[in-house]
Amino acid sequence: MNAVILAGGFATRLWPLTEKRAKSLLRLRGKPLLYSLLEKIPEKLPIVISTNAVSEKDFQKIVDHFPSKTIRFFFEESEEDHHKRGALGALSDTIEALNLQGPLLVMAGDNYFGFSIPDFLKRYQGNTILACFDTKSPEKARGFGVVTVEQGRIKTFEEKPPQPTSSLIYTGAYIFSPEDIPEIILHAKTASDHIGGIFEHLMKKGRPLD
Secondary structure, X not given: OEEEEEOXXXXXXXXXXXXXXXXXXXXXXXXXXXXXXXXXXXXXXOEEEEEEHHHXXXXXXXXXXXXXXXXXXXXXXXXXXXXXXXXXXHHHHHHXXXXXXXXXXXXXXXXXXXXXXXXXXXXXXXXXXXXXXXXXXXXXXXXXXXXXXXXOEEEXXXXXXXXXXXXXXXXXXXXXXXXXXXXXXXXHOOOOOOOHHHHHHHHHOOOOEO
């Protein structure tokens, strides 16, 4: 298994905070947000950080800060937001460029995760799985990817529904099975923007999601 951290967004809505610094490198509780994520990933798990060419120098410094971890990079050629292929496109490009086979732990580098990543890894039993969060209110869930679950299996998935039927939303943490990796590459050719679309695609293909 490899861990892939997606950290290539330009976060233009946060300018000027992110005009010269990647969103995932903004500080939270005294350290870059991405560092908090890297600290939670088990030492033995190889890590790939996917980001944009503009941030290359800043991200290279991470290796010195985590000498005990195996960290590689994939730098997109995009130097402006409108040149990016989107999160799913970045994941697809990273997989193809580095010939990653899966299973793949994929995480959003600009998120803070309070749960145990080792515990999440233990939940993987062969099917693609998503980490979910209960907002306690369907109204609060409206702006996210909303899921319904039945006996530990995802029953429905809907991206930003106007009338959510559940308060459960998916977070930026997933483990993709090896069987679903080719579907990521295939789907990214026509829908590379948001990563949530891959789960809708997999469900239409009849793939089980946990």
